[in-house]
Amino acid sequence: MLGNYFTFPELLIWIPLIAGIISIFIKKSNSVKWFALGSSILVLIVSVISLFYSDPSKQVQNFNYNHVSYLWMPYMGASFSVGLDSLGFIVTLLTALTFPIVFLNFHKRKIENPSLFYSLMLLFECGLMGVFVAYDMLVFYFFWILAFIPAYFLCCIWGGSRRISVGYKSFAYTFVSALLMLAGILYFYQFAPQLNPESVHSFSIMAFYTTHIEPAGQPGIFLLFFFAVAIITPVFPFHSWQPDMFEQSPFASTIVMSSVMTKMGVVIMLRWIVPMVSVGILKYETILVVLSVTGFVYGCSIAWVQDDLKKLVAWASVAQMGLIAAGIFSGNVPGFRGAMFELFNHGINILGLWMVVSIIEESTGTRKISELGGLAKKSPALTFFFMIILLANIGFPFTNSFTSKFLILAGLFSYSKWLAFIACIGIVLSAVYLLKIFRKVFYSENKNQGKPEISISIFQTLAMSVLVLLIIILGIYPDLILHFTNGIAQELMRRMGGINI
Amino acid sequence: MNAIIISALWGIILMLCAVFIKNKKLPGYIAIAGVLILILSNQYEFFAGPFFNINTRDFFRVDSLGLLINTVALVCTLILFLLNGNEIESIGSHVAEYFSLIFFVLCGVSVCSSYNTLWMLFLGLELISVPLYILVGSDKTNLKGNEASLKFFLIGMFMTAVLLLGIAFIYGGNSLGSFSINFFDMGKGHMPILIASGLILLFIAMSFRASAVPFHFWAPDVYDGAPAPIGSLMATIVKAGVFIAFLRLFENSFAAAHHEWQPLVVIVIAATLFIGNIAAVFQQSVKRMLAYSAIAQSGFMMFAIFAINAPAEEGLLLYLTVYSLATIGMFAIVSKMPDYTLDGFRGLGKAHPWLGFSATVFLLSLTGIPLTGGFTAKFYMLWAAVRDGYHFWLVVFALLCVAISSFYYFRVIQAIYFKKPESDPAEPIQISRGFKWTLSFIMFIIILLGIAPNLLIDWIYY
Numbered sequence: 018m019l020g021n022y023f024t025f026p027e028l029l030i031w032i033p034l035i036a037g038i039i040s041i042f043i044k045k046s047n048s049v050k051w052f053a054l055g056s057s058i059l060v061l062i063v064s065v066i067s068l069f070y071s072d073p074s075k076q077v078q079n080f081n082y083n084h085v086s087y088l089w090m091p092y093m094g095a096s097f098s099v100g101l102d103s104l105g106f107i108v109t110l111l112t113a114l115t116f117p118i119v120f121l122n123f124h125k126r127k128i129e130n131p132s133l134f135y136s137l138m139l140l141f142e143c144g145l146m147g148v149f150v151a152y153d154m155l156v157f158y159f160f161w162i163l164a165f166i167p168a169y170f171l172c173c174i175w176g177g178s179r180r181i182s183v184g185y186k187s188f189a190y191t192f193v194s195a196l197l198m199l200a201g202i203l204y205f206y207q208f209a210p211q212l213n214p215e216s217v218h219s220f221s222i223m224a225f226y227t228t229h230i231e232p233a234g235q236p237g238i239f240l241l242f243f244f245a246v247a248i249i250t251p252v253f254p255f256h257s258w259q260p261d262m263f264e265q266s267p268f269a270s271t272i273v274m275s276s277v278m279t280k281m282g283v284v285i286m287l288r289w290i291v292p293m294v295s296v297g298i299l300k301y302e303t304i305l306v307v308l309s310v311t312g313f314v315y316g317c318s319i320a321w322v323q324d325d326l327k328k329l330v331a332w333a334s335v336a337q338m339g340l341i342a343a344g345i346f347s348g349n350v351p352g353f354r355g356a357m358f359e360l361f362n363h364g365i366n367i368l369g370l371w372m373v374v375s376i377i378e379e380s381t382g383t384r385k386i387s388e389l390g391g392l393a394k395k396s397p398a399l400t401f402f403f404m405i406i407l408l409a410n411i412g413f414p415f416t417n418s419f420t421s422k423f424l425i426l427a428g429l430f431s432y433s434k435w436l437a438f439i440a441c442i443g444i445v446l447s448a449v450y451l452l453k454i455f456r457k458v459f460y461s462e463n464k465n466q467g468k469p470e471i472s473i474s475i476f477q478t479l480a481m482s483v484l485v486l487l488i489i490i491l492g493i494y495p496d497l498i499l500h501f502t503n504g505i506a507q508e509l510m511r512r513m514g515g516i517n518i
Numbered sequence: 519m520n521a522i523i524i525s526a527l528w529g530i531i532l533m534l535c536a537v538f539i540k541n542k543k544l545p546g547y548i549a550i551a552g553v554l555i556l557i558l559s560n561q562y563e564f565f566a567g568p569f570f571n572i573n574t575r576d577f578f579r580v581d582s583l584g585l586l587i588n589t590v591a592l593v594c595t596l597i598l599f600l601l602n603g604n605e606i607e608s609i610g611s612h613v614a615e616y617f618s619l620i621f622f623v624l625c626g627v628s629v630c631s632s633y634n635t636l637w638m639l640f641l642g643l644e645l646i647s648v649p650l651y652i653l654v655g656s657d658k659t660n661l662k663g664n665e666a667s668l669k670f671f672l673i674g675m676f677m678t679a680v681l682l683l684g685i686a687f688i689y690g691g692n693s694l695g696s697f698s699i700n701f702f703d704m705g706k707g708h709m710p711i712l713i714a715s716g717l718i719l720l721f722i723a724m725s726f727r728a729s730a731v732p733f734h735f736w737a738p739d740v741y742d743g744a745p746a747p748i749g750s751l752m753a754t755i756v757k758a759g760v761f762i763a764f765l766r767l768f769e770n771s772f773a774a775a776h777h778e779w780q781p782l783v784v785i786v787i788a789a790t791l792f793i794g795n796i797a798a799v800f801q802q803s804v805k806r807m808l809a810y811s812a813i814a815q816s817g818f819m820m821f822a823i824f825a826i827n828a829p830a831e832e833g834l835l836l837y838l839t840v841y842s843l844a845t846i847g848m849f850a851i852v853s854k855m856p857d858y859t860l861d862g863f864r865g866l867g868k869a870h871p872w873l874g875f876s877a878t879v880f881l882l883s884l885t886g887i888p889l890t891g892g893f894t895a896k897f898y899m900l901w902a903a904v905r906d907g908y909h910f911w912l913v914v915f916a917l918l919c920v921a922i923s924s925f926y927y928f929r930v931i932q933a934i935y936f937k938k939p940e941s942d943p944a945e946p947i948q949i950s951r952g953f954k955w956t957l958s959f960i961m962f963i964i965i966l967l968g969i970a971p972n973l974l975i976d977w978i979y980y
Binding site: 159188197204 | 832882887888889893897900901904905907910913914917918920921924925928932935936937970971972975
């Protein structure tokens with residue numbers, strides 16, 4: 018009933034946008050924090066309510082529900098059209114969940130110029146939501162760029178010592194790839210059919226899905242789009258900006274980038290590129306899967322040798338996104354389903370890791386593994402949380418990512434046994450570096466005696482508990498999220514012509 | 519027609535003011551009043567027709583695109599007067615003459631936007647150029663300005679000769695014996711040699727006026743050396759006039775041989791985008807960077823000549839509007855700074871938040887970030903080029919050049935927000951309230967056109 022009066026995707030964009038604009042004008046540090054937290058929780062509520070109006074049997078093509086469209090540039094055939102499909106439910110829920118948790122985590126921390134900071138964070142949320150719900154290619158491109166602008170400013174204003182050069186480097190990477198994508202969009206657009214009488218072509222998702230491109234022309238278009246995916250996801254060897262950016266940005270924006278922004282690549286792949294140029298992908302499939310698996314193993318081994326916890330988690334995030342990419346590129350039902358589920362799980366698990374690292378840095382003042390030790394005695398609660406999060410990141414049974422990693426590996430296995438085997442080595446490596454943290458940071462002897470006790474605020478405990486609960490619930494009952502993924506995976510397979518099942 | 523007549527009249531009125539009025543402030547107000555009258559009369563013509571019913575014997579053909587370009591140029595002039603009126607008044611002692619010369623430039627722009635014969639094209643371009651030769655060198659004490667003026671005058675005169683030679687060739691080779699841009703005999707199969715050489719000469723002359731590479735050598739020196747408001751005028755309002763003239767020249771009879779001269783445009787676009795952007799990367803002075811950026815942006819506007827189709831016309835209108843507004847705003851902010859270098863911009867975001875914010879919006883718009891008009895303008899231009907169906911690589915190349923341009927535009931943003939000033943400025947910048955309001959107005963228009971470009975484009979089909 019509620020769904021007849023509100024269109025959820027619109028609310029998901031407008032609430033953070035309006036809240037972001039308002040919070041510039043709130044000068045009091047405390048009130049802006051509460052305001053940002055409140056509005057992000059409001060978004061979460063909207064997102065959760067939208068789940069009750071969802072119908073997983075409805076697939077990408079079904080536009081009748083939860084889809085709204087206004088004419089925007091009539092002669093261009095662009096309309097402001099947003100909607101939520103099952104993939105949209107998963108990513109918007111992840112986004113809506115991440116922001117309150119981040120705000121809770123940093124509620125007690127002092128920050129310079131808080132009104133601008135929280136305003137940029139909320140605008141960041143607005144941009145990400147826009148990318149995830151856009152049903153029109155031009156709207157999608159708008160939000161794609163707009164999502165990155167707040168991230169750029171967050172990094173360059175509050176970041177570490179190399180913030181300006183790293184911030185621009187990251188912006189340049191994403192901007193170049195986005196511009197190539199724009200060229201691809203324009204090229205594709207000239208073949209898109211007409212949807213309304215005023216324009217010759219249309220940018221709507223429906224038009225893009227029904228466009229027929231000659232098989233010979235598809236690989237070229239795919240390449241133009243591919244760089245956007247490869248850089249944001251990231252796919253090896255286009256990853257080099259990401260660890261730098263994650264390390265230099267302030268924790269809050271790092272968490273959002275790592276757990277949500279990287280998913281933009283998955284969404285553009287599953288919602289746009291695979292249905293649009295499904296034949297073109299097949300030409301590059303082998304090399305793409307090999308690159309993704311290489312990226313996974315490579316990222317894990319780099320993470321192993323890091324001494325800085327923030328760098329370590331940055332590389333861990335990069336590596337695990339490689340596994341998701343491998344799941345997508347292997348192009349079969351378990352691969353797609355696993356990637357979509359892992360998208361949510363990776364978001365939650367990496368968020369947990371970042372939170373533990375930020376708490377450690379906040380109370381001990383260092384992020385170096387070599388300078389830390391014996392935290393288990395100081396804070397049993399943190400140790401408990403970290404253990405669960407660690408197990409979830411490895412993909413231990415009864416944690417959320419066991420199912421998703423299993424599905425991805427199953428997909429990869431049916432694509433190539435050898436690559437699946439190599440990916441398994443990567444998973445072992447991820448266990449190695451995480452257990453290394455556990456042993457050295459939490460259980461070896463205490464190296465910094467003089468440092469004060471680890472204090473976890475009530476807000477942080479709350480945030481951690483939510484994460485741990487989610488990890489365990491989804492571990493025991495994965496179908497809660499997994500049942501969304503089946504329809505889309507089947508639909509994508511139908512479009513790819515049933516090859517490689 | 520209204521704009522041509524009234525701007526010429528107002529130029530003469532201001533000339534007379536110079537003789538009779540000794541007050542230094544008054545000419546500025548008279549000029550602003552004149553621009554307002556021009557805008558209103560031009561709009562009156564747009565909706566209801568001209569005041570005077572003159573038989574121009576088809577020397578002029580007024581259409582909605584031309585009138586809209588007039589409006590854009592006039593509104594930009596008004597904004598220029600509002601933002602930089604003080605700077606114009608402080609160039610030298612002949613205040614009224616400066617304003618009067620600007621009105622003659624406006625007359626030239628309106629001739630360029632509605633001419634229908636090559637004579638009138640020549641007249642329009644000269645009406646633009648001759649006052650500019652004077653205006654560029656109007657600050658007699660500035661050596662750079664004098665050098666720029668001389669350089670501009672010499673090359674400009676040479677290019678006028680090229681233009682005349684082109685016109686003569688076209689007339690000589692034209693079996694229809696007409697100067698009208700609608701009646702050139704482009705031959706069947708291939709072009710007659712006289713027409714072809716005339717076309718190339720005209721193309722060279724127009725490219726020179728549009729500051730396209732390889733005819734751009736005068737541009738950075740002149741934009742940089744001229745007094746800031748005059749540089750701003752040349753990079754925006756004059757460019758609007760030149761580009762509408764360029765488009766009108768090539769979209770009529772010449773369109774019949776579109777694919778024969780298109781490679782020429784392709785080379786010029788690629789060179790302009792590449793050299794303009796690369797050169798801008800190495801500039802330390804923001805003013806000179808803007809000069810090179812003006813060249814680079816010309817490359818994008820040349821896409822209209824490349825494609826000559828409906829989106830090209832729409833895109834050119836949008837591009838000229840957005841680019842002119844952003845550039846005028848940037849030049850105005852630069853002219854307020856004590857130090858034109860990048861270091862001079864450090865800490866602007868803290869010291870003058872509104873100035874810093876508007877500069878950021880202008881720079882983002884020049885880069886072509888969505889939500890600003892810069893994106894929609896570039897988008898229309900590229901769509902025009904893609905729809906033309908040839909040379910798709912040029913679109914990809916242009917987009918990569920946009921990425922290069924982000925480097926130098928973002929460097930200014932970095933200086934504004936992220937870097938601390940090295941030393942406290944000797945004297946704080948004085949910003950009037952009107953200046954801030956005008957900047958806000960420009961920002962509003964830029965963002966509005968970024969969200970709803972149709973608000974402007976629909977008027978072409980009014």
